[in-house]
Every structure is written in C-alpha cells, then in structure tokens.
C-alpha cells in the first residue's frame with residue numbers, strides 16, 4: 001500500500017470482502033473485512049472434543065464418543081462452517097485465493113492459546129492433497145494453514161503424509177461410503193517413521209465434517225509410532241452447523 005499507483009488501482013478495482021462483498025478500505029487487503037472477521041461463528045461450547053456434538057454439561061466427550069478408541073483423539077475448530085467462515089473456506093477452496101487460507105491460518109493461530117487441550121504437541125502435520133488436485137489449485141490450503149499456525153506457535157510443520165489415491169468428493173457421500181472411499185487414501189511418507197516416533201502430532205486441515213479424513217491421517221501417523229494425534233481445523237461442519 002502507499003503509492004499513488006495502489007491508490008488509483010483501489011479506485012478502479014476496489015477489493016471486496018469475500019463474505020459480505022462490502023468494499024475493503026484502502027490498504028486493507030482482506031480477504032475478510034474487519035466486522036466479518038469479528039463475526040466468525042464460534043464452534044459450540046461445550047462440545048464433544050471428538051465429534052463436536054453440543055454437550056449439555058461440561059464434559060470432554062459425548063455419550064457416543066466416550067470410551068471409544070480413536071486414532072485422532074480430539075478435534076478442535078476455530079469456527080463453525082457457516083457465515084464468514086464458510087465464505088473464507090469457499091474463497092481458498094473454489095476461488096483460488098491462497099490469501100484466504102493464510103487469513104484462516106492466522107485466525108487459527110490466534111485461537112490456539114485459548115485451547116489448552118491442544119498444548120504440548122511437538123509438531124503440526126498438514127492433511128495432504130492429491131498431487132493432481134494440488135497442481136490444479138496451486139497450493140495445499142492445509143499446508144498454508146499449518147504454516148501460519150507454526151509461525152505463531154513456533155511448532156515445526158512436518159509434511160509426513162501423502163495422498164496416493166484420489167477419492168470422490170467427500171460431500172457427496174454419507175459417512176459409511178465416505179469411510180470405505182477413504183480407507184487407505186492417506187499414507188505416511190517414508191521419512192515419517194523416524195519423524196513420528198514417540199511424537200505428539202497435531203493434524204491441520206481446513207474443514208472437518210465427519211472426521212473420517214482426520215482419523216485416516218491419524219491412523220497412518222500412529223502406525224509410524226506417533227504417541228498422540230489430534231486435529232485442529234479451521235471450520236467444523238456437520239452436527240451443529
């Protein structure tokens with residue numbers, strides 16, 4: 001910002017907030033305007049740490065998740081997947097705006113200190129994209145999110161997983177079909193065995209709906225010897241949104 005050229009460009013092509021479409025003030029690159037960034041819908045509180053079902057009382061897990069053994073022990077989200085949060089996701093997923101993913105990552109990073117259950121992890125592991133999809137989009141949004149969270153928290157970002165097989169778009173499938181479709185869709189890279197051994201790893205992804213992806217990724221990491229795996233996503237979809 002600052003030059004007369006920028007000012008002129010702003011006059012000719014005012015930038016708009018990706019959520020409310022309102023003009024952004026000069027010098028504000030968005031992608032969310034201030035009020036929309038403030039209005040991110042929070043995930044429900046208190047909620048099951050695994051499936052995000054709203055809980056009547058402050059407990060860690062809902063009745064269906066308590067006592068079950070999951071590879072991805074708990075999942076936390078920065079926002080519910082609606083309103084400005086859904087607009088931001090749409091911008092980096094379907095409109096090719098990596099700046100929207102960086103903004104989402106910054107919002108996650110800001111939130112991390114408020115989530116004591118996500119403290120004590122050794123590293124961040126982004127959920128991988130299929131190489132073809134990554135080429136198409138030009139970036140893996142989960143990686144951009146992880147980098148922002150890593151820059152603020154000081155946690156290293158480890159690229160330990162790969163997605164050798166391309167699954168059908170997950171939103172078309174119900175939970176059972178989705179599980180079958182995703183089984184084996186994620187695998188650990190060769191170097192993951194050494195890097196994961198005894199480590200507490202925090203998976204990073206953009207949206208979590210049924211948690212099948214996070215569970216598959218956590219399984220791959222646990223098979224490599226990870227001591228703990230949890231998930232931190234930007235937006236939680238599903239049971240409450």
Ligand SMILES: [Zn+2]
Nearest residue numbers: 017020033036
């Ligand atoms: Zn806005």
